[in-house]
Amino acid sequence: MKLNRREIFAGLIAAAAAPRGRAADDSVVIPGKRPMILHNDRPEDLETPLRYFDSFLTPVDAFFVRQHLPRPSAIDAGAYRLTVNGMASKPLQLSLADLQKLPQHTIPATIECTGNGRGFYTPKVPGIQWGRGAIGNAEWSGPRISDILKMAGASESAGFLETDGADTGVAATPDFIRSLPMKKALDASTLLALKMNGQPLPDIHGFPARLIVPGWDGTSSVKWVVRLTVAAESNKGFFMNPGYRFPKYNLPPGSPPKPAELEVIEGMPVKSSIVAPEDQAKLTMGSITIRGFAWAGEEAIERVEVSADGGSRWHDAELSSPKLHFAWRLWHWDWKPSDPGYYTILSRATDSAGRVQPIVAAWNPSGYLWNAIDRVGVTVEKA
């Protein structure tokens, strides 16, 4: 490779800009979190390392974090008020205690960042280059959105529920406001969660209250919720359009978006990910457990198959119980390679609607919804 002087100098600058670079960066500590893959520290964009994905419920201290805007300063539980307004006959100001007095429901649900896996797309697209770990599964508890809206006398002719959190944009960055079709907002599984895995939500995950929209992209689950507005139409801000939209018709990789043909993302595709062994691992001959997780948005996982020979032969993996809509299932397959050498391991999920994980994910200009068959390469060595 021949470098010109500009490239050599750019290399020097890059080295100076990232002096610590490749190893653990001791200068950044995220309180309450184990060591996380650090995409951004201000605001926090943290990916869960694969080694923490070994349980049905992802521990809060290992759960991924995706902030669009700086976290709001800590909300005082006593002073907190939720405004419910818009097309509602009885607009409300609810305290945290009011919310705690409503019937509480608990639902296990997987939350996945819309851009999880963006780093796998070619050509590259702007945005955080997430790998496999912008996903987690937790038990969320709190009142149903439908109960809150009933109390407020929400109009039955309303089309959307607009949700705003306490976070605000720096400079002219647009506020993070999301709209949900009323049908999904009124679904019995849609909650205003006050708890995560049985504990009050930590600040970093939206204390004191966040939306949980099971089966939809994580972007729908707005944190630090301070306002619910019953509306005729969807919000028109950046984070509804063009943000978090997917091409109606697939585009050739690398082509620019067609703004008129972008649609709001509703629901999530079927997907499995390999957690162990990790890509390019060196393993010793013997029994090797290949394991991971699989989820399918609003559907349930029906089947996961694994191949250890690049996709010639597939084997059914063992799936964990329970089989739930909205929550992932863990899977594993015990593999006994007969020879040493390099192997390409693949996993492929099928869901309760018959959707099958594709070989190739649909490239899109924002790098959303990566769900190609997962793939790792490993080298097996003689014992």
Add this chain to the structure above:
Amino acid sequence: MSASKLLLFAIVSAGSAVAADQAMLERGQKEEARSCVPCHSLRLIHSQRLSKAGWNKELDKMAGWGSKVTDRDALLEYLVATFGDDKPLPAPDTSANGTKK
């Protein structure tokens, strides 16, 4: 021009071109520290690899979101030269343990 003069000319002009490049990239890096950091840490930039068109589009987006870039050409040059899509992706950084032991 004699061969030796030609060689001298080539060396001097190459040197000044490098100096100009270096100066521009340094200006670009200063611009980055000045105009990007108020809203987010630089990791958000340094972990990405984009084409010149891609970085240009990001600068447009950020201008719309209130960034006050004065030396845009230098910033773009610096981003493309350092974090262009022909550069390898960096290995991920890891935060230190923030849980109580």
